[in-house]
Amino acid sequence: MRAVKILERLLYTIPIMFGVAVLVFLFMRMTPGDPVDIMMGEAGTIAPGEMEQLRKEFHLDEPLHVQLYLFLSDVLRGDLGYSYAYKKPVMALIAEQLPATIELAFGALLFGLIIAVPIGIWSAVKQYSVVDRLSMAGAFLGVSMPAFWLGILLILIFSVKLRWLPVTGRIDYNAGLEVVTGFYVLDSILTRNTTALVSSLKHLLLPSIALGAGTAAMVARVLRSSMVEALRQDYVTLARAKGVRETWVVLKHALRNALIPTVTVVGIQVGVLLGGNMIVEQVFSWPGLGRLAVRAIFSRDFPLVQGVVMVYALTFVLANLIVDILYTYINPKITL
Amino acid sequence: MQTTQTTMPWWYPLTIRLRIWAANIAGFFRDLAGHPIALVGGLVVILYVAAAVFAPQIAPHDPTKGELIRRLEPPVWAGGTMDYWLGTDAQGRDLWSRIVFGSRISLWVGFVSVAISAVVGVLLGCLAGYFRGGLDEVLSRFSDLLLAFPYLIFAIAVMAFMGPGMTNLLLALTFKGWVEFYRLARGEMLSEKTKEYVAAATAVGMGHLRIIVSEVLPNIFHSVLVLATLRLGVMIVMEASLSFLGLGIQPPTPAWGSMVSEGRDYLTTSWWVSTIPGLAILILVLAINVFGEGLRDILDPRLKIE
Amino acid sequence: MSEQKPLLEIRNLTTVFPTRRGPVRAVSGLDLTLARGELLGLVGESGCGKSVSMLSVLRLVSYPGRIVAGQILLEGEDLLALPMSAMRQVRGRRISMIFQDPMATLNPAFRVGDQIAESLRIHGMLNGSGPSLWPFGKARAEAERKRVVELLEEVRIAVPWEARRRYPHEFSGGMQQRALIAIAVSCQPQVLLADEPTTALDVTIQAQIMDLLRRLNQEHGTSIILVTHNLGLAATFCQNIAVMYAGRLVEKGPTDAVIEDPKHPYTRGLLECIPKLGGKREPLHPIPGNVPDLADLPAGCAFHPRCERAHDACQEGEIPLVTLEDGRQVRCLLYV
Numbered sequence: 001m002r003a004v005k006i007l008e009r010l011l012y013t014i015p016i017m018f019g020v021a022v023l024v025f026l027f028m029r030m031t032p033g034d035p036v037d038i039m040m041g042e043a044g045t046i047a048p049g050e051m052e053q054l055r056k057e058f059h060l061d062e063p064l065h066v067q068l069y070l071f072l073s074d075v076l077r078g079d080l081g082y083s084y085a086y087k088k089p090v091m092a093l094i095a096e097q098l099p100a101t102i103e104l105a106f107g108a109l110l111f112g113l114i115i116a117v118p119i120g121i122w123s124a125v126k127q128y129s130v131v132d133r134l135s136m137a138g139a140f141l142g143v144s145m146p147a148f149w150l151g152i153l154l155i156l157i158f159s160v161k162l163r164w165l166p167v168t169g170r171i172d173y174n175a176g177l178e179v180v181t182g183f184y185v186l187d188s189i190l191t192r193n194t195t196a197l198v199s200s201l202k203h204l205l206l207p208s209i210a211l212g213a214g215t216a217a218m219v220a221r222v223l224r225s226s227m228v229e230a231l232r233q234d235y236v237t238l239a240r241a242k243g244v245r246e247t248w249v250v251l252k253h254a255l256r257n258a259l260i261p262t263v264t265v266v267g268i269q270v271g272v273l274l275g276g277n278m279i280v281e282q283v284f285s286w287p288g289l290g291r292l293a294v295r296a297i298f299s300r301d302f303p304l305v306q307g308v309v310m311v312y313a314l315t316f317v318l319a320n321l322i323v324d325i326l327y328t329y330i331n332p333k334i335t336l
Numbered sequence: 337m338q339t340t341q342t343t344m345p346w347w348y349p350l351t352i353r354l355r356i357w358a359a360n361i362a363g364f365f366r367d368l369a370g371h372p373i374a375l376v377g378g379l380v381v382i383l384y385v386a387a388a389v390f391a392p393q394i395a396p397h398d399p400t401k402g403e404l405i406r407r408l409e410p411p412v413w414a415g416g417t418m419d420y421w422l423g424t425d426a427q428g429r430d431l432w433s434r435i436v437f438g439s440r441i442s443l444w445v446g447f448v449s450v451a452i453s454a455v456v457g458v459l460l461g462c463l464a465g466y467f468r469g470g471l472d473e474v475l476s477r478f479s480d481l482l483l484a485f486p487y488l489i490f491a492i493a494v495m496a497f498m499g500p501g502m503t504n505l506l507l508a509l510t511f512k513g514w515v516e517f518y519r520l521a522r523g524e525m526l527s528e529k530t531k532e533y534v535a536a537a538t539a540v541g542m543g544h545l546r547i548i549v550s551e552v553l554p555n556i557f558h559s560v561l562v563l564a565t566l567r568l569g570v571m572i573v574m575e576a577s578l579s580f581l582g583l584g585i586q587p588p589t590p591a592w593g594s595m596v597s598e599g600r601d602y603l604t605t606s607w608w609v610s611t612i613p614g615l616a617i618l619i620l621v622l623a624i625n626v627f628g629e630g631l632r633d634i635l636d637p638r639l640k641i642e
Numbered sequence: 643m644s645e646q647k648p649l650l651e652i653r654n655l656t657t658v659f660p661t662r663r664g665p666v667r668a669v670s671g672l673d674l675t676l677a678r679g680e681l682l683g684l685v686g687e688s689g690c691g692k693s694v695s696m697l698s699v700l701r702l703v704s705y706p707g708r709i710v711a712g713q714i715l716l717e718g719e720d721l722l723a724l725p726m727s728a729m730r731q732v733r734g735r736r737i738s739m740i741f742q743d744p745m746a747t748l749n750p751a752f753r754v755g756d757q758i759a760e761s762l763r764i765h766g767m768l769n770g771s772g773p774s775l776w777p778f779g780k781a782r783a784e785a786e787r788k789r790v791v792e793l794l795e796e797v798r799i800a801v802p803w804e805a806r807r808r809y810p811h812e813f814s815g816g817m818q819q820r821a822l823i824a825i826a827v828s829c830q831p832q833v834l835l836a837d838e839p840t841t842a843l844d845v846t847i848q849a850q851i852m853d854l855l856r857r858l859n860q861e862h863g864t865s866i867i868l869v870t871h872n873l874g875l876a877a878t879f880c881q882n883i884a885v886m887y888a889g890r891l892v893e894k895g896p897t898d899a900v901i902e903d904p905k906h907p908y909t910r911g912l913l914e915c916i917p918k919l920g921g922k923r924e925p926l927h928p929i930p931g932n933v934p935d936l937a938d939l940p941a942g943c944a945f946h947p948r949c950e951r952a953h954d955a956c957q958e959g960e961i962p963l964v965t966l967e968d969g970r971q972v973r974c975l976l977y978v
Contacts, residue, residue, distance in 0.1 A: 016481060020481065023481060027493065140625060140629075141618075141622065143625060144618060144622040144625050145618055146573045146576055146577060146614065146618070148577060148593075148614075149596060149611075149614030149617065152596065152599075152600065152603070152610050152611070152614065153614070155603065156610075156611065160603055160607075233746060234741055234743060234746040235746065235747055235748060235749040237697075237702060237704075237741070237747075238741060238748075238749075238822075239749070240733070241700055241733055241734060241738070241739045242733060242760065242761050242764065243730040243734040243764050243765065244730075256751040257749070257750065257751050260751075271483075271486065272486075275485075275488050278488055278489070278492065279577050279581070282581060293489065293492070294492065297492055297493060309489055312485070312486055312489055313485055313486075330751075331751075332751060332809045332811075333750070333809070333811055
């Protein structure tokens, strides 16, 4: 029964992706200026016949709806075009850089949760204590801080002044990592390469903090308020009246209910993380999709931008779907 | 005997609400005094606004022209001079002056983009929630679609392809910005619509627009205001992020984000060039958020996070 | 009234809540006894301290409220002197409690069967093994399931083997309260504290629940304290009635005696408030005045400002609880 509902939701993403593709397409075509001109301008001098050649290649001489049809059929075949600037198929470029972005988003999420969950619970249990006030103040700060500034601050403190952590990149060149999945941390575990593991973790730490601070702040606040709410409920009194140990009352009876609104916020944060990594990737020169996107945009590399935006949207939609599914497991009142 | 009949203009009840509000300003400030931190936040915001408005009077130096001989001077507490008390950047421009002028950009962009988002979003949301049907379907689907895009990608793409400049920047920010207001207004409209006073108004024969403006709008006004305050901080950070990437307002106009970006190359030697403009952003956004929270507590204690 | 030692004896219980306006004495010097198998009614208006006194018995008074004086003797043992770990053994095992709003008291995140099973596990009610938090082994799980179904049958919930897998929101109000009763009696307690168990339910369901409680009392000998503001309900159900006003006990005696011949003016006033079917049509006789502010109690007898038979001596001093010849108790200067 539930499997059917999940399938339904999955199918629902198709029209969304369709809409995204159309929107991206229209958007690209709507921007002023001849795309070929723009691309040519960035790439340097070109032989005379090549402009027409390229125009034909990109089907720019055809009517709009034909272009749309061609575009969509290409996408369905997995062909996202060819990047003129990089001289590689877009799909290949994206496949190269995507794992890095996912790894970063994951790291940020992990950091955010590790910080936020204990703090949220503790602040709720010991309301108005010093810990509570300090952490809520910290949360305010975390929400107000621009990620790029935090990143630079972290670099300043930990890389420049203290020299504990590296500034840019994903891993030390001489760690000799054999790439399997593209997720460096995972790969170093799989190939039992401890130097690589240490190195990749060191590189992952600061960007994760910069990206995850906002998440940590939001989740801590929501968790705290929903825990306070839950602890006020009658079922908590009943749990105590049954003789349940206080720790268990908090961690089982109250938390389980407090998670419901919290997971919603976490879901939103996943979206924010996937969207905000561009900035952090720039700051730390993290070789991921975000940095690729920025470069593509600056070099007016249309096909690449198209492809990247679509992949972003798809990842986003899928991530939301996963969170929604997770939510139905947590909240027994909702059946998708 | 002749009786004169006076009819209320349809926007009258809304003005009543606003007038009650104005009359309660004293009460409002009293409430605000009960939230000292929020009050401080509000004052800081006012200070920033004042700095933006009186920038030419406040800034001691020209923010766009620097003397290369004075490049990379530290702030006054780290060995610099009082004249350039926050130090100078790589081109010898006074950081303090640049920050003061930069506030103009950030505040202007922030306020205008939130205002536009709010107006468009609330309008569409009210219409969609009230009339339902095709309009609601189309708008809601469209807003769902927009939500599928991570917020920054959109803005970056717009700025990159349509070129820099204030109008494009505002367009980029509001294109997704209205969605939150739309959902808020629509949600509130949907729940208000089921309430009895709307049925009563319809029974009396009030026109639709009148119902929306005079009956429902005043009730959702508070939520909209709170949301607007909270979004303001987000917009300001977004503008800064765009400037950081080089996609915002172009140099030599000072913008905080681009100032941070310019300072990156000099982190090892002159940390203040990047750090201090970022601090300006942080303090402003923090003040806005703190004030917004206080506003929320005062206007709608039901929404209070406690 | 039996001659043997009372099962539960509350002596001089005083529970105070510190507030900004001063300490609120929710319960002042309460003396109450409960015999084995007795059905005792604790009656009074909202805010008179009946619920708080029951919470005090289980030491569930929420911070910052505190029990500042008194003893609560269960079979001679003072519960207030027990360490928390021992108190937890009493809760749910020897003294159980059910609350007013069943929807709020059941934890919405867990299945009903699991919530019943939790009590069984905590108090080690299965296979005579020690207390633990979750079942180990198939045999244990099987025994647990059986017992849960038995308990659901006992409280007359239909299709118990299915019901146990349901979530609270899928039950009606009456069924929820039955489930709570199942939780309460799962460990066969000696005392059941029922705090307004039927107030949130329809009248017809009310009768069913009261029947259930009566049956439990007859079949298992469980003593029940029924807390209610509904004097009529107490009259039909209880063997003895205790009346509380402003945190103090003002009258106690066998039900018939108290109803037909109320001694305390407050009790008399309560009875006269009840509109009677048939007979002459008369205006209702409410008790004049309002319930006193527990932070600012009148000196002397708390009821004297509203009492038609008050005289000067009622305005000061502690009014003692007097035992009359038939064993009844009254706190009123009229009987001193």
